[in-house]
Amino acid sequence: MTKTSERRDRLRTDLIDAAERTIAASGLAGLKTRDLARTIGVANGAVYNLVADLDELILHVSSRTLHRLGMALASADDDAARPPMERLIASALAYCSFATENLELWRALFEHRMAPGRTTPDWATSEQMDVFSHVRQPLGALLPTLDETARDITARSLFSAVHGIVALGLEQKLVAVPPDQIRDQIAVMVRAIVAGLDRATSSPPE
Amino acid sequence: MTKTSERRDRLRTDLIDAAERTIAASGLAGLKTRDLARTIGVANGAVYNLVADLDELILHVSSRTLHRLGMALASADDDAARPPMERLIASALAYCSFATENLELWRALFEHRMAPGRTTPDWATSEQMDVFSHVRQPLGALLPTLDETARDITARSLFSAVHGIVALGLEQKLVAVPPDQIRDQIAVMVRAIVAGLDRATSSPPE
Numbered sequence: 052m053t054k055t056s057e058r059r060d061r062l063r064t065d066l067i068d069a070a071e072r073t074i075a076a077s078g079l080a081g082l083k084t085r086d087l088a089r090t091i092g093v094a095n096g097a098v099y100n101l102v103a104d105l106d107e108l109i110l111h112v113s114s115r116t117l118h119r120l121g122m123a124l125a126s127a128d129d130d131a132a133r134p135p136m137e138r139l140i141a142s143a144l145a146y147c148s149f150a151t152e153n154l155e156l157w158r159a160l161f162e163h164r165m166a167p168g169r170t171t172p173d174w175a176t177s178e179q180m181d182v183f184s185h186v187r188q189p190l191g192a193l194l195p196t197l198d199e200t201a202r203d204i205t206a207r208s209l210f211s212a213v214h215g216i217v218a219l220g221l222e223q224k225l226v227a228v229p230p231d232q233i234r235d236q237i238a239v240m241v242r243a244i245v246a247g248l249d250r251a252t253s254s255p256p257e
Numbered sequence: 258m259t260k261t262s263e264r265r266d267r268l269r270t271d272l273i274d275a276a277e278r279t280i281a282a283s284g285l286a287g288l289k290t291r292d293l294a295r296t297i298g299v300a301n302g303a304v305y306n307l308v309a310d311l312d313e314l315i316l317h318v319s320s321r322t323l324h325r326l327g328m329a330l331a332s333a334d335d336d337a338a339r340p341p342m343e344r345l346i347a348s349a350l351a352y353c354s355f356a357t358e359n360l361e362l363w364r365a366l367f368e369h370r371m372a373p374g375r376t377t378p379d380w381a382t383s384e385q386m387d388v389f390s391h392v393r394q395p396l397g398a399l400l401p402t403l404d405e406t407a408r409d410i411t412a413r414s415l416f417s418a419v420h421g422i423v424a425l426g427l428e429q430k431l432v433a434v435p436p437d438q439i440r441d442q443i444a445v446m447v448r449a450i451v452a453g454l455d456r457a458t459s460s461p462p463e
Contacts, residue, residue: 080286161430162368207434208422208442212450215421216414224367228413236414243453244418248445250452 063101065091071112071156078155079109079162109163110175116156117178123149124185135189136245142185143213143237150217161218186210193245196252209244213237269307271297277318277362284361285315285368315369316381322362323384329355330391341395342451348391349419349443356423367424392416399451402458415450419443 069090073082084098084105093101102108127145128138150157165171187206191197197205216237219227228236275296279288290311294301308314333351334344356363371377393412397403403411422443425433434442 161424161428164428204434204438204442205445207425208446211421211425211434212418212446213421214425215417215419218367218424219413219417219420222367222370228410228417232410236410239411239454239457240414240418240450243457244446244449245453246456247449247451247453250456251445251449 059101062091062093062097066098066101066108067111067115070108071115074109074112074159075153075155079159082109104166106163106165106169109159110172112156113160113163114175114178116153116160117182119153120146120149120157121182124182128185128189135192136242138189139186139193139209139245140238140241142189143241144234146210146213147217147234147237150221154221183207183210190245194248194252205248209241212240212244216240265307268297268299268303272304272307272314273317273321276314277321280315280318280365281359281361285365288315310372312369312371312375315365316378318362319366319369320381320384322359322366323388325359326352326355326363327388330388334391334395341398342448344395345392345399345415345451346444346447348395349447350440352416352419353423353440353443356427360427389413389416396451400454400458411454415447418446418450422446 066087069087070082073087082105085095087108088095088098102111123145124142127141130138133141183206186209187202190206190209191202194202194205216228216233218224220230220233220236223230272293275293276288279293288311290304291301293314294304299307308317329351330348333347336344339347389412392415393408396412396415397408400408400411422434422439424430426436426439426442429436
């Protein structure tokens with residue numbers, strides 16, 4: 052690797068570090084390339100030698116957030132011998148804890164939108180799917196009659212439902228679940244969804 | 258009413274109209290008091306004779322959005338004689354349709370945050386509760402053993418779960434439910450949650 056490309060890689064990491072700290076402190080709205088350039092000690096325009104645009108920079112920060120979320124879920128779901136319902140609830144509660152402890156970075160995952168006409172690159176989408184195995188696996192064990200397609204869509208709905216309880220609850224928006232009851236309600240809802248689906252999928256066709 | 262206060266009321270309505278159109282077209286990020294002042298034909302500073310600040314203005318727009326959401330839910334849930342499960346699913350699907358058809362105004366309900374240290378005024382919170390009767394009533398009929406407190410918290414969780422499916426689905430974020438399956442999955446999940454809770458609350462204590 053040449054000295055120039057080494058320097059570029061180092062500056063690029065500095066830039067992503069600086070963007071991550073800024074989002075963690077004040078959210079996406081506070082992110083300005085001018086401030087980031089000053090922080091890492093380059094001219095304004097030089098930022099665009101390191102990343103194509105602000106969208107790409109934010110995707111790199113979100114990639115780190117997803118990686119840490121994946122590790123948090125893996126650490127909550129670290130014993131494949133545990134009853135699958137416990138594994139599923141542990142993953143859902145770990146999602147809630149991660150969101151609470153990384154509020155602005157977690158919000159940025161959802162509030163960032165690509166500029167009009169741009170789509171999310173494949174590498175970013177594929178990382179999003181990886182995080183997800185901690186829902187799909189225990190759900191498959193709990194609802195063994197579901198085929199793979201049905202299990203996948205059910206896991207997405209279940210994840211989305213937990214996300215909704217966390218999202219409204221942490222923001223205290225609309226008719227949110229009060230903060231001191233979020234974790235209880237996540238467990239109640241995960242159990243109810245699985246029990247309800249189990250009844251629906253195991254009853255004989257009429 | 259004096260001519261001056263009539264003029265003020267008219268300008269205030271013009272201001273809220275202009276803010277509503279701007280958010281509907283380009284979201285909260287596009288909202289600038291300078292542009293709004295120009296649109297309604299007053300000096301920049303005069304905006305602050307009409308509303309205290311941008312937060313208050315956005316709350317007034319959100320108040321209109323909630324009012325229209327309430328009417329959309331009421332119109333989906335217009336026959337108290339229908340089976341309560343049908344009523345509940347109709348309300349959940351109406352929520353999904355409303356979000357789809359009013360994407361930016363609906364996003365603004367959740368993405369707007371009060372300036373640090375400011376809390377949402379009581380009138381705004383109370384409006385948020387009103388919208389909610391179309392979940393609480395049919396849920397109470399479906400799960401008659403729940404006391405009022407339990408029914409209220411369960412209705413919040415159920416609403417949050419549906420919100421999560423809609424929110425991730427419409428944004429296609431993380432492991433979202435694909436757009437063509439959102440409505441089916443909402444119905445599947447609402448049925449599963451109620452069936453699962455019914456089993457949990459009606460089984461005798463051990």
